[in-house]
Amino acid sequence: MSPHPDRLLRLIHALRCLPGVGPRSAQRTAYHLLQHDRAGALVLAQTLTDALEGVQHCQQCNNFTENPLCELCASDQRDGRLLCVLETPADLLMMEQTRSYQGRYFVLMGRLSPLDGMGPQDIHLDKLVRRACDGMTQEVILATNFTAEGEATAHAITELLRPRGLILTRIARGLPVGGELEYVDSGTLAQALLERRPSA
């Protein structure tokens, strides 16, 4: 028999859906919310419901938005010939911070990860194909991570879109800006050597 009331048990169980939260932290969080921060818990419950109801995927770029189209997709200031494919919304923020890209985006909300069972359905590849074949897009820039999973994802998208007459490009990898050979890791340096380009 459990010493916890049924509702508390259900709360503990529900909290375990958070990433990195196991039984122990779920229990701690539940105690904390009920004992020390009931007001905070109420705000959390309401904003969570609110977000679930109000936040959706943008019809075009798949990023989170409150409207059918996100601000970036609704803007007429962007270059519709370029489409940059990213793994996560955080990647999109980084990309915008560069202030050097004026094209459109598509956010996969994940990556192909065969060992975790993450396949094409999980990263909205069908939606990407529809987006890229809108007639405006000429070049698709693959900006997935340089991990094995990110590379696998980029390869799969290339195979999928190239037959449709689009230009597929991959962001470059190599030494960081201001990077000194002495301090860069060997893996990066080895790959930079393999992917060297004609000197301008």
Add this chain to the structure above:
Amino acid sequence: MSAQRPPVESGQAFVLHAIAWRETSQIIELFTRQHGRVPVVAKGVRRARSALRGVLQPFQPLGVSWFGQGELRTLKSAEWQGGIPLLQGRAIFCGFYLNELLLKLVVRDDPHEGLFDIYTQAIQRLSEGDALEPVLRSFEVSLLRELGYALPLQQEADSHKPIDPGANYRFEVERGPVRLREGEVHAVQLSGKTLLDMAESRYEDPLTLNQSKQLMRLLLAHHLGHQDLHTRRIIQELPSL
């Protein structure tokens, strides 16, 4: 009296798989030369400035050290050894497939030095752009042999008669090739030549490639039991791959 330090193990290893753990760490399944499959926690590796971040990648030979007594050990260091270019394109999916086989068929802490060399060689061949399927088939046959399920590919089951390259066979799991009677057909039918080709890792013949693929699928399904191979399913789901 000084506190006793935990013994540190070290050696060559590959990362088979990593999952995020807590805020900034990862649990990494290593395949090591001397200790087989070892799970370690890599603390702080997901921090932005972690030096290990770029090092702990799959399909790259590493020099690692770890300590700890329980099942989950703690990673102490990892160094990039190099020599194998990063896998590209379809070869990445094949690499994931090899990793999944190791994760599902090799038990933890069971050393297989021979298998480590076979895996290293397979990854090397994948990275060099060799034809992919022969690499996979050779690896599968060698994997089963190293795990103690060597395939009798040169002799018939029971009678031990040498395989006739011109005859047709079916393969009985845990027994071996059984010669088909005149006119008999079987779902996984193998020519004698296929069996002999497989025994010597020769996969130039398209018929050998096709029949060996079916045979290995059957045998792996037997050894995997109820476990699915995610990688195979995902490769099939990718329409034009």
